[in-house]
Amino acid sequence: MKQSAKITIAAILVIGVFSISILTVPAFAEWDKFNYPQIQGTVPVSSGDDFEQKNGIALSVAMAVGENSVSDGKAMYAKLADVNGFLVHKVILITEDHGYYKVLVDAGNGEALYVSDMIKKDYSHKKHSDKKHSDKMKNYFKGMSDEQIAEKKHQFKEMGEAYKSLSIQDRASLIVHFMQAKLQWDTMSDDEKAQKRADMKQMFKEYLPLTLEEKKQKLHEYIQSLN
Structure with a gap:
């Protein structure tokens, strides 16, 4: 091939x-709109740094740490990111009932620096981003x-x-x-x-x-x- x-x-x-x-969940739409608490990592980074070069753990390891940090989540996606000046793996974990967790894993020692509570959207108060998502879905299913x-x-x-x-x-x-x-x-x-x-x-x-x-x-x- x-x-x-x-x-x-x-x-x-x-x-x-x-x-x-x-x-099922807006986790990806809100990926970079989440307010994380102040964390203290082991790999300081600044704008323009090569994240991959500074990374010390495999993506699979970060995903495993994420899954081990919660009781009912499956790691669906992860990426390197700068949070408060430290290099971390942002991991999203999806639950069976369409909730999700966000976990920050230290890119140096693999420690879970932050684990969110399980997040479920309240669709009774739709935000603009939710409306945009809904409109996209309606357009996709149009005519069916x-x-x-x-x-x-x-x-x-x-x-x-x-x-x-x-x-x-x-x-x-x-x-x-x-x-x-x-x-x-x-x-x-x-x-x-x-x-x-x-x-x-x-x-x-x-x-x-x-x-x-x-x-x-x-x-x-x-x-x-x-x-």
């Missing part, structure tokens, strides 16, 4: 997998019958289940590869991006109807191809 094709598939799989999380919408949501849910069935190491590998794909995306021309979007839309359309077991197998096979 050519590298460009592998990157395209990576983006499709990860975007698809995260879609179910975005449909109630049965078609229910089936599409079920397919998204299965993609999330397939992703959650992976080991932490495999989830981390997919996230890292997706981040690398995003870097390449940022260097593309508008025409190249438009073509990639069309390709991803088509491949995503073909991937969604697969059974849960087929989705799991596709993810497993793809991650094995990265090794």
Whole structure:
């Protein structure tokens, strides 16, 4: 498989997998809008620093620390970030009932520096960001019958289940590869991006109807191809 094709598939799989999380909780929309308390880490950083060079623990380790810090969360995503001048891994953990936790893991010694309470949105008071998210979903489902919408949501849910069935190491590998794909995306021309979007839309359309077991197998096979 050519590298460009592998990157395209990576983006499709990860975007698809995260879609179910975005449909159920606003954790990703609020990723950088969360007010963290003052923390004291072991790796000081400043603007312009190379985070990867200063990082001392693997992404999979940070995700495992996140899962060990709560009783009912699955690490769905993590990334390096500067919080209060210290390098940390921000880890998002999703619960079975659509709540989520945010955990900050020290990028030097792997210590959990902060664990949020379990967060659940109160949709009785929608904020502007929630309305934008709702409008996007309405646009996505526009023209579908109630049965078609229910089936599409079920397919998204299965993609999330397939992703959650992976080991932490495999989830981390997919996230890292997706981040690398995003870097390449940022260097593309508008025409190249438009073509990639069309390709991803088509491949995503073909991937969604697969059974849960087929989705799991596709993810497993793809991650094995990265090794």
